[in-house]
Amino acid sequence: MRLHVVALGCQMSVADGGELAQPLIARGMRPVAEPKDADVIIINTCTVRQHAEDKALSLIGRLKTWKDENPARILIVAGCAAERLGGRLSKRFPHVDLVVGAKVIDDYPRLVEEALAARFDLIVQRRGNFAAPGVPFGWTSPVCAQVTVMRGCNFSCSYCIVPAVRGRESYRAPEAVLAEVRAKTEAGAREIMLLGQTVNSWRRRDAAGRKRRFADLLRDVAAVPGVLRVRFESPHPHFVDDALISAMAEVPQVCGHLHLPLQSGSDRLLGLMRRNGSTASFFEKARRLRSALPEIELSTDIIIGFPSETDDDFQRTLEAVERLRPAWAYTFKYSPREGTEAAGRPDDVPPEVKEERLARLNALCDGLNEKAMRSRVGRVVKILDETGGYGRARDGFRVKWGTPAAPGREFRVRVTGASKRTLLGECHER
């Protein structure tokens, strides 16, 4: 049996896609790159913006022919859009065999077993055939492993559907996180990316009853033998505190990059967004980070066209981005999500105004990105080889240098140029 997984959306969705595949791989299925070669397809969906959901729905629609060619094929739809739409999905697409919402992912191995057992005696018979636990499936590369530490979100930003589809926060036990980190480094991982919707809100007691916060977890993960680098996504500015900043500054394995979503430079809009912080508190955190870690690069998320956004609000956003100087930024047009507080307000920024503001914002962000990349030319940066002659600097910039190639090793590379989003370099030491 051959399995194909498509993960749409954020890094958590990609990591979850890997987890959804595990029970099937453990039953003898083999991952394939092409959907047409697969007997089972899992689509892990995203619903954060309408556009993301539409993409998932159109993909599901197109898979009807694949299913019609052989009705024994199995289509599983999981993730955030599956959670939001639930039964509406199977009604609209009768060729979907199983809908698994994002909230039940912990229950998924049981669900999938129940749903498939009847139709797939074959899979059950093959149980035990597969003898490779910890297959690097769904990892960006075997060198970089992702480890989910928390799920859900306890905030309630007025535009955001994540709390509704992912539910309240739950935190993995530190022992479980560390065991996964150890297993993945033993299998060759050198960079660990800790994942969660608000990853740095993680806190939990360990088995000995000690209170552990995210900063402690970072230190513990970095101390696992073989771990050269630690990153985390996506942090929430609210939980960027002195303990976290000190851990980032003191632990050499923790990489000098932080994604710090600002959303808007207008305090009026941040209030309406229920963002739980002002531009002043945001910039105070950015200042503390940069003074403790002079080399750190920040990236950010910005939403334009939130209901009632004026030219003045937008101007403040441009000024805030200029002040923050993000190395890169993800910029989004506001997308009303059914059931959220903001969706109760008129989506009153006209489409052409949204378009124009987005273009101006992107031009600013692209300029800042180019400037940051150009400033690296001539410098020597330490890169971790991820896929053979290609990897990332500690500050997150992608670097391509060619030879020598040794996935899993760190090299010093002299940056000689920059092409689109990637720095070019040559090896400085062998």
Ligand code: SAH
């Ligand atoms: N938990 C993270 C963000 C997760 S969602 C945080 O709060 O930092 C990723 C990004 O999608 C958000 O930062 C926001 O910029 C964007 N986003 C979320 N909902 C959106 C919506 N309804 N319309 C447009 N962009 C949205």
Ligand code: SF4
């Ligand atoms: Fe959404 Fe806000 Fe939670 Fe981020 S913190 S996932 S934007 S509700």
